[in-house]
Amino acid sequence: MDGISELLFPVANSASIRAIETASFSVEGASYPMMERAAQALFDQVCRRFQSVQKYTVLCGGGNNGGDGALLAALLFDHGMTVQVYDVASKARNGDAQKAWEVLLASGVDVRPSSELDGSADAAGVIVDAILGIGGREELQGEILRLCCWANRSRVSGARVLSVDAPTGLNVDSGQADLNAIIADVTVTFIEDKQGFYLRKGLVCAGSVICEKLNSVSIESPKLSFRFESSSIGKLSPCARYPVSHKGSYGHISVIGGDYGYGGAIIMAASGAARAGAGTVSVMTRERHIAPLLARSPSVMAVSSEDMPLTNALRNDDSILLVGPGLGREPWGEALFRQAMMLSCRKVIDADALYWLSVTPTLELQGNAVLTPHVGEAARLLELSVDDVSANLVNSAKSLSRRYSAVVVLKDVSSIIAAPDGRVVITGNPCPGLAKGGSGDVLSGMIASCLAYYSKPFEATVIAVAWHNYAAIRAGRALGDICMQPYELLEYLQV
Numbered sequence: 001m002d003g004i005s006e007l008l009f010p011v012a013n014s015a016s017i018r019a020i021e022t023a024s025f026s027v028e029g030a031s032y033p034m035m036e037r038a039a040q041a042l043f044d045q046v047c048r049r050f051q052s053v054q055k056y057t058v059l060c061g062g063g064n065n066g067g068d069g070a071l072l073a074a075l076l077f078d079h080g081m082t083v084q085v086y087d088v089a090s091k092a093r094n095g096d097a098q099k100a101w102e103v104l105l106a107s108g109v110d111v112r113p114s115s116e117l118d119g120s121a122d123a124a125g126v127i128v129d130a131i132l133g134i135g136g137r138e139e140l141q142g143e144i145l146r147l148c149c150w151a152n153r154s155r156v157s158g159a160r161v162l163s164v165d166a167p168t169g170l171n172v173d174s175g176q177a178d179l180n181a182i183i184a185d186v187t188v189t190f191i192e193d194k195q196g197f198y199l200r201k202g203l204v205c206a207g208s209v210i211c212e213k214l215n216s217v218s219i220e221s222p223k224l225s226f227r228f229e230s231s232s233i234g235k236l237s238p239c240a241r242y243p244v245s246h247k248g249s250y251g252h253i254s255v256i257g258g259d260y261g262y263g264g265a266i267i268m269a270a271s272g273a274a275r276a277g278a279g280t281v282s283v284m285t286r287e288r289h290i291a292p293l294l295a296r297s298p299s300v301m302a303v304s305s306e307d308m309p310l311t312n313a314l315r316n317d318d319s320i321l322l323v324g325p326g327l328g329r330e331p332w333g334e335a336l337f338r339q340a341m342m343l344s345c346r347k348v349i350d351a352d353a354l355y356w357l358s359v360t361p362t363l364e365l366q367g368n369a370v371l372t373p374h375v376g377e378a379a380r381l382l383e384l385s386v387d388d389v390s391a392n393l394v395n396s397a398k399s400l401s402r403r404y405s406a407v408v409v410l411k412d413v414s415s416i417i418a419a420p421d422g423r424v425v426i427t428g429n430p431c432p433g434l435a436k437g438g439s440g441d442v443l444s445g446m447i448a449s450c451l452a453y454y455s456k457p458f459e460a461t462v463i464a465v466a467w468h469n470y471a472a473i474r475a476g477r478a479l480g481d482i483c484m485q486p487y488e489l490l491e492y493l494q495v
C-alpha cells in the first residue's frame with residue numbers, strides 16, 4: 001500500500017534545466033532547433049486549448065523566452081490569427097533570441113514597442129507572456145511591471161493568459177514571486193516541470209501546467225525532486241483495513257505533550273492519530289487535560305504525567321512516540337522531551353519538541369525520527385533567517401534531513417518532505433482554512449498514525465501530509481475557509 005512511486009512527477013530547479021539544456025545542445029550541435037520546437041509545441045497547445053480564439057497579444061522580452069514568443073507569434077500569424085506583438089526588451093538581442101526576432105519581423109506581424117500598449121484598455125482573447133522565463137529575476141519594475149499589471153487586469157476582465165515556460169515574476173526555484181507576477185491560466189513549460197510551480201505563489205501563478213520535453217536528453221544527475229498531487233491520495237486507499245486483522249496490526253502511538261494552557265494541542269494530535277487509523281493511541285499529558293481528551297476521543301488511553309514515568313506509557317519498542325504538541329517551554333516539557341529522547345523507538349518530533357531539539361545541539365537522533373518544522377522552526381534549527389529558509393525551501397528541508405538523519409516535513413503553503421538519502425517530495429495545494437493554530441497538531445498525529453501501519457517511513461509521511469491537505473481542502477469547501485477548524489478536517493478523511 002505504500003508504493004507511491006507511480007504517482008510521483010519529477011520537478012526540476014533551474015540549475016537542472018540548464019544542465020539538461022547544455023547536454024542537449026551539445027548532442028544536437030545547435031541550440032536554435034530547440035527554440036523552434038518550443039514554438040511549435042506552444043502553437044500545438046494553443047490550438048488545443050484556445051480553439052475558438054482568433055486574437056493574440058504576445059508580450060516579448062529580450063531573452064530567449066521572448067524568442068519563443070516571437071516564433072509563436074509568427075506561427076499564429078501564418079495560420080490566420082490576429083496577432084499583436086509588444087516588445088519589452090531593454091537592450092539589444094543576441095544569439096537565438098535575435099534570430100527568432102528576425103523571423104518575426106520578416107513574418108509581417110504588427111510589432112510595436114511596449115510603450116505603445118495602452119494600459120487603460122483591457123485585452124480580449126489570449127495574452128501570451130513571453131517576457132521572462134527561467135532567466136528571469138522575480139523583482140519587476142518599469143515597463144515589464146506595467147505589462148504584467150495590464151495582463152493580470154485583462155485576465156480579470158475575461159482575457160486568458162498563457163505563460164511561456166514560466167510566469168514572469170515567479171522564481172521557478174523558490175516559488176517566491178513579485179506582487180504583480182503574471183497569473184497564468186496555462187503555463188507551457190519546457191524540458192521538465194519546475195519545482196517553483198508547486199511552492200508558495202507558484203501554486204497560484206502557474207495555472208495548469210503542461211510540460212513539453214522538446215526531445216531534450218535525459219541525464220542522470222542532477223537529482224530531481226518530485227511532486228505528489230494530494231488528490232491522488234484516493235488511489236492509495238490510506239488506512240485500508242485488512243479483512244482479517246486486529247488492533248495490533250495497525251500499531252501503537254504514544255502522544256506526549258499538553259502543558260497547562262496547551263490542552264487543545266494534545267487533544268487534536270491524539271484525535272489525528274486515532275482518526276488516521278492507528279490501532280491504539282496512548283497519551284501522556286497534564287492531569288487536567290485527561291477528562292476533556294476522553295470526552296472527545298474515548299478510544300484513547302490517557303495517563304497523567306504525574307502518575308507514571310514515560311516508559312510505562314509505551315507498550316513496546318514498536319510504538320511510535322509523538323512528542324511536542326503543546327509541550328511548552330517550561331521545565332515540565334523539557335523533562336518529558338529529555339526522557340523521550342532517551343527511548344530508542346521511532347519518533348515524530350513536532351512543535352515545542354523542535355524548540356528543545358534546537359537548544360540541544362549535542363543530541364543525536366537515531367535515524368528513525370520524523371521532524372515537522374514550519375518555516376520559523378526550520379530557521380531556528382538551521383540558525384538561518386526566516387527569509388533565507390523561505391527563499392530556499394527545498395534546500396532547507398534537505399539540509400535539515402541530512403543534519404538530523406531524519407525524514408523532514410517542512411510545512412508551508414505546500415509541504416516539502418525530504419529524506420536523508422536525498423529524496424524530496426512536494427505535496428499539497430493552497431488551503432487558507434489551514435492557516436490556523438492546531439493544523440500542525442492534527443498533522444503530526446496523522447503522520448504518527450501512518451508511520452504505525454505503513455512500512456516505509458518516507459512514503460508514510462508523504463501519504464499523511466497529502467491526506468491532511470486533501471481532507472482540509474474538502475473541509476474548507478464544505479465549511480468555509482474562514483470558519484473551518486483544523487480538527488474538523490478529521491471528518492473529511494474518507495477518500
Ligand SMILES: NC(=O)C1=CN([C@@H]2O[C@H](COP(=O)(O)OP(=O)(O)OC[C@H]3O[C@@H](n4cnc5c(N)ncnc54)[C@H](OP(=O)(O)O)[C@@H]3O)[C@@H](O)[C@H]2O)[C@@H](O)CC1
Nearest residue numbers: 021034035038063064065066132133134135136137139165
Ligand atoms: N532551457 C532550454 O533548453 C530552452 C529554453 N528556452 C527558452 O529560453 C528561456 C530562458 O532564456 P534566457 O536564459 O535568455 O532567459 P529569459 O528568461 O529570457 O530572461 C533573460 C533576460 O531577461 C532579463 N531579465 C531577467 N530578469 C529580469 C527582471 N526582473 N527585470 C528585467 N529584466 C530581467 C535579463 O537581463 P539581464 O539579467 O541580462 O540584465 C535577460 O535579458 C526559457 O525560459 C525558455 O523560454 C526555449 O527556447 C527552449 C529551450
Ligand SMILES: [K+]
Nearest residue numbers: 129132164166
Ligand atoms: K514567461
